[in-house]
Amino acid sequence: MNLDEQVALLTRGSAGITPQGGLEQKLKRSSETGKPLKVKLGLDPTAPDIHLGFAVVLRKLRQFQDLGHQVILIIGDYTALIGDPSGRSATRPMLTDEQIAQNGATYVDQLSTILDREKTQVRFNGEWLGKLSFAEVVRLSARMTVAQVLERDDFQKRYRAGEPIGLHELLYPLAQAYDSVAIEADIEMGGQDQMFNILAGRGLQKELGQEPQVGFFMPLLVGLDGEKKMSKSLGNYVGVQDVPNEMFGKLMSIPDTALATYFELTTDVPMDEIKALLAAAEQGEVNPKDVKKRLAREVITIYHSAQAAAEADAHFESVYSRKEAPSEIPEAAFAAVDAKDGKVWICKLLASVGLSKGTGDARRTVLQGGAKLNGERISDPNLELALTDLDGAVLQVGSRHFVRVRTT
């Protein structure tokens, strides 16, 4: 692959590279000297949270690896002491060394589905941050000014709003910047929200006489709602370890407006093809639903397999589009204890089998016409069923909750 092709590949989906032309320069030098680039990614050890949004960055790293470069993951065990100031007032829980080590391991484990283990180095930043003496910290601090740090959006907002900013929080960017110095990073990858921290790395490297790293930013993927960023806490995410059917369903629920972004950032479908697909959908030549299904299949193929993708598609068609009962219906035991004189109240049954939160909820569902027994809609919330012909009966709530009853 020549340089232009490499650049084209790498810049796909990127939200920006600082400085302009920096990537080309680094790549060029690397190919001339035969020395792989060190590409850094900092990770917060608090919560291994691998979803498609995070995967955007990881997949980009993988591309670097495939071009022969070295990825260095930095687990921020030390920076975790501070906590990224991006959040609000919530104090981060202190983690024990053990937890951090374990989280680190979990991370590496999950990450390896995307990254090439061979070309991935994992470091903990306590390794060097822990060795700094107070004097050295002071000396490093002298390399950054308060004005620079306060420039940061988060701080600006909090400062204006009169919210407290801990002195230690000002050290966060410094600490992260020092990571870049410690490993002599060529490139630091991160989401757009990491802009400040990553640029701080450049600054500090320059101050200390190193060649500054290139900041490589990826956009934050929007979540399933199509508006907010994808995150576990917002619950609008697709986990890379989600089972195929779940992935498929979740991806089908994204709004059309998010389609282009998802294709670009989460799949390997060539840009030309993506454009053609979207244009066809726009003009009504293709049903946009089918384009979205294609997206879902592409993603599932990456994290599972093409076969799993096809199966999930078929499952979705049958269960949701045609509203058929799934081939495998979960079974639930119903204890005869809840029966009276060999009869079972329908609401009790729905509740005890887990289809309703309680008899009140069940009653509502029935009144709203949401319950079916063996495919027949139930309309009477006072219905009594004979316990004897219950075994094997299929109960359904709405169009997608099925349970096969087992009397025990």
Next chain:
RNA sequence: GCCGGGUUGCCCGAGUGGCCAAAGGGAGCUGACUGUAAAUCAGCCGGCGAAGCCUACAGCGGUUCGAAUCCGUUACCCGGCACCA
């Protein structure tokens, strides 16, 4: 330590004595519709075999015929001020 503000249902958030199982929004559930588990519209959305009753507005105690609302107290959170100097 002192002063002030706060703590409401899954989440956010209104409510300052009865009309409060508590506005509104979000999430969730059901139905209709459709190109989907999208969007839109409608209904539901503490518990109870449903009548009424019970449990709920941080905990406890009190005032009152009646308290999410008033008083006291405890805990926690957020500001500010002070002490250690």
